[in-house]
Amino acid sequence: MIIHPRTLRIEYGKTTKVMCVVGTELTVNIDRSAPPSSKYFSVQCSPRVQYRITPPPLESGTLPTTLNGNTMLLFTMDTASEVGNDSKLSVMYYGEKTEVLGKAVVHLTAVEISLDVDADRDGQVERNNPNKGSWMWGPKGHGAILLVNCDSEHTYGKRRDSERAEVSRVSDLKDMSPMVLRTSGPAKLPEGYKLTMHISQGDAESVRVFRTRSTAGMHQTLKNLFYKSFVKDYPLVLGSEDLSKEVPYLGGNAEINFYVEGLRFPDKDFEGLISISLSLLEPSSQGFPETPIFTDRVVFRVAPWIMTPNTLNPLEVFVCSTSDNYQFLKGMRRLVENSGYKLKVCHEYMNRGDRWMQDEIEFGYIDSPHQRFPVVLDSPRDGELQDFPYDVLLGFRLLLASPDAGYKLFRGLQNDGHGQAKMFDGLGAEEEITVDEILSDDKLGAENNYVQSCIDWNRDVLKRELGLDDDDIIDLPILFHVMEENRAVAYYPDMVNMVVLGKNLGIPKPFGPKVDGRCALEAEMTSLMEGLGLSCTYIDDFASYHKLLGEVHCGSNVRREPFSFKWWNLEM
Numbered sequence: 001m002i003i004h005p006r007t008l009r010i011e012y013g014k015t016t017k018v019m020c021v022v023g024t025e026l027t028v029n030i031d032r033s034a035p036p037s038s039k040y041f042s043v044q045c046s047p048r049v050q051y052r053i054t055p056p057p058l059e060s061g062t063l064p065t066t067l068n069g070n071t072m073l074l075f076t077m078d079t080a081s082e083v084g085n086d087s088k089l090s091v092m093y094y095g096e097k098t099e100v101l102g103k104a105v106v107h108l109t110a111v112e113i114s115l116d117v118d119a120d121r122d123g124q125v126e127r128n129n130p131n132k133g134s135w136m137w138g139p140k141g142h143g144a145i146l147l148v149n150c151d152s153e154h155t156y157g158k159r160r161d162s163e164r165a166e167v168s169r170v171s172d173l174k175d176m177s178p179m180v181l182r183t184s185g186p187a188k189l190p191e192g193y194k195l196t197m198h199i200s201q202g203d204a205e206s207v208r209v210f211r212t213r214s215t216a217g218m219h220q221t222l223k224n225l226f227y228k229s230f231v232k233d234y235p236l237v238l239g240s241e242d243l244s245k246e247v248p249y250l251g252g253n254a255e256i257n258f259y260v261e262g263l264r265f266p267d268k269d270f271e272g273l274i275s276i277s278l279s280l281l282e283p284s285s286q287g288f289p290e291t292p293i294f295t296d297r298v299v300f301r302v303a304p305w306i307m308t309p310n311t312l313n314p315l316e317v318f319v320c321s322t323s324d325n326y327q328f329l330k331g332m333r334r335l336v337e338n339s340g341y342k343l344k345v346c347h348e349y350m351n352r353g354d355r356w357m358q359d360e361i362e363f364g365y366i367d368s369p370h371q372r373f374p375v376v377l378d379s380p381r382d383g384e385l386q387d388f389p390y391d392v393l394l395g396f397r398l399l400l401a402s403p404d405a406g407y408k409l410f411r412g413l414q415n416d417g418h419g420q421a422k423m424f425d426g427l428g429a430e431e432e433i434t435v436d437e438i439l440s441d442d443k444l445g446a447e448n449n450y451v452q453s454c455i456d457w458n459r460d461v462l463k464r465e466l467g468l469d470d471d472d473i474i475d476l477p478i479l480f481h482v483m484e485e486n487r488a489v490a491y492y493p494d495m496v497n498m499v500v501l502g503k504n505l506g507i508p509k510p511f512g513p514k515v516d517g518r519c520a521l522e523a524e525m526t527s528l529m530e531g532l533g534l535s536c537t538y539i540d541d542f543a544s545y546h547k548l549l550g551e552v553h554c555g556s557n558v559r560r561e562p563f564s565f566k567w568w569n570l571e572m
Helices: 170-175 220-229 326-339 403-415 435-439 442-466 520-530
Strands: 015-021 026-029 040-045 049-054 072-077 087-094 100-116 144-146 177-185 194-198 207-211 236-238 244-247 252-262 273-282 291-302 314-320 342-346 361-367 372-378 390-393 397-402 422-424 432-434 473-477 480-482 488-490 499-501 504-508 535-539 556-560
Touching: 015 273, 015 291, 040 049, 049 087, 072 087, 100 273, 100 291, 144 177, 144 252, 194 236, 207 273, 236 244, 252 273, 252 291, 314 326, 314 499, 326 342, 326 499, 326 504, 326 535, 361 556, 397 403, 397 442, 403 435, 403 442, 403 473, 403 520, 432 435, 442 473, 442 480, 442 488, 473 520, 499 556, 520 535
Parallel strands: 015 100, 144 291, 314 342, 397 473, 504 535
Antiparallel strands: 026 072, 040 087, 049 072, 087 100, 100 177, 177 252, 194 244, 194 273, 207 236, 207 252, 273 291, 314 556, 361 372, 390 397, 422 432, 480 488, 499 504
């Protein structure tokens, strides 16, 4: 709440009409308005008016008070007026204590104004919360929360609701944050006074405000039936084209519902804080703009988009069906069914022949006390997006691709007499290559030394930023091949690029060298994961994804349970 200082000019022998807000203080310089030769004054007022004199007078009671050259009268009203000018304050001036020289009268009209939001985050818009104009993190924090309205209420002609010029469905209001203007006072404001709502130029690209039109005289049930099918009664109040707009004053005890819509998520250029203000304006002299005599302000923080990591429980698994990924789908069905979750297949006629479920979208959610809904981050595949070779598992383990671990495993096979064990050669070649041939390829060795140095640099960053020790990191045996522009791709299916369903892992089948009838890479991976209590299912994605520079993770996606912890309770 912002109280604009107001010093009134009153004159003896005249009546001044004044508009004020309940609880705000007005000031009058008694000496400046006194008749010549005045030595004393007295004050009388209506029961709703409270006043004080500064400096405090030496006299007590209702006797005339001595003017001292800078006597100030400060007064307020404690309740709203029922009709205009229903309260009065008068100042009587005296030469001597019984000689009346003049009288100044102030007629007062008081209104109560409160712009309210859910500042205590309990899902309810309480009246005049003292913390509504600021925002603080933590379980004992305060401040309202704003959602980005990035979904679509329409089945056809889909585009984000925030891109539409108007509210077209009642369901869209649930994606916005409620804000209520509460007023109390006479049937109308005195002539020239008005209420305006306003935002800053800096916030204009991040927020819009809609309101409910006045529906006086309309039966509530009929109104609800009408709004369910056709909603044109929620006009836009504020946005990029309108930074300030007059809002109605309804008179009596009234409320107007507003709906605040977030347009963008916080990022490096936008902290996420939004301020909305409401001012009572007083008319000035002709030719001059109105001046604010009272401003109420509320603050929102835009809820962040929260990505659900694979440490959270799955709800649904999504895959795309294409003409050549039958083996992949077969393995995914087996994994998902055995894990007890739902599989949703997007068929080819719906997905336009695309297969990159993970590269296309990322599942997450936004959350506020009044609403939570899933939000899919759409980032269309353009051939440039590549996964960094790591994954995170249950408890917290970082799985990191490691050429060093790959060469260690292959050398171990060679030392154990399995140098002639065969696997597919390179990136999808149909010819076989032996362990001995892999280890004798100096160019491949140099490429993997380079890749390992890059991974080691990222390893140090992850350890530092995530607070990990070496025991928290599990190195998986992966080899890479460096292509043009120093771009590394997996030499055989990259087992890091898996899908995590609780304790069940869907891992790209590596087609490694067979020892005693079993893939040596699968055996090593299974041993490492079973030590963590995890079960491995190997999925054939060689033709459908690996040869196209993707893996199981790229061909699937998982919607997961949100965090139980509320983001606004973070200690910052």
